[in-house]
Amino acid sequence: MNIFDVNWIAVVLAALAGFLVGGIWYGPVMGKKWMGAVGLTEEQIKEGNMGMIYGGAFAFSLIASWTLAHTFATYAADLDFGVKVLTAFGVALGFIVPAIGTNYLFSQKSKTLFFIDAGYWLLFYVAMGVVHAWLG
Numbered sequence: 470m471n472i473f474d475v476n477w478i479a480v481v482l483a484a485l486a487g488f489l490v491g492g493i494w495y496g497p498v499m500g501k502k503w504m505g506a507v508g509l510t511e512e513q514i515k516e517g518n519m520g521m522i523y524g525g526a527f528a529f530s531l532i533a534s535w536t537l538a539h540t541f542a543t544y545a546a547d548l549d550f551g552v553k554v555l556t557a558f559g560v561a562l563g564f565i566v567p568a569i570g571t572n573y574l575f576s577q578k579s580k581t582l583f584f585i586d587a588g589y590w591l592l593f594y595v596a597m598g599v600v601h602a603w604l605g
Contacts, residue, residue, distance in 0.1 A: 475538040476605055483537065483600035484530035487593040491526070494589045506582035534597050541605050550602040557598025558591060565590045 495503055504510065537557060541548070548556065566587045573583045 475535060475542050476601075479601050479604035480531065480534045480538050482604065483597040484527065484534040486596040486600045487530050487534065488527055490592045490596045491589060494592060499585050499588075502581065503585050506579055506585060530593075533594075534601075537594070537597055538601055538605065541601055553602035553605070554595060554598040557594040557601070561591045561594035565594070 504514070537560065540560075541553060541556075569586055569590070570583060572578075573586075
């Protein structure tokens with residue numbers, strides 16, 4: 470299999486789904502708690518380079534989505550919808566959450582921030598898993 474033999478529409482739509490989850494999670498759902506946990510005000514956030522922040526975040530979402538698509542195409546093509554979604558959840562739970570948890574332990578970040586960010590990544594990967602399972 471060629472590493473580029475993936476459903477590119479699914480890659481982009483799954484990245485957009487994860488990005489949308491982030492907008493909801495870090496907006497109305499956890500936005501205020503997240504700002505408090507990272508020590509930023511709304512004014513400070515608005516002063517950031519939004520093009521770089523959102524563009525970079527979407528580029529990372531595309532990489533994550535392509536990696537998930539490639540994994541499904543290579544190793545899990547015959548799995549049903551639910552198993553693909555659970556696999557995506559497992560990627561977050563088994564790889565992403567421990568990685569950020571380790572970083573947060575050493576950088577002495579709060580448990581609140583860890584649970585906010587870990588929750589986001591679990592939802593992010595579930596959203597991508599749903600799209601890839603549906604379109605893949």
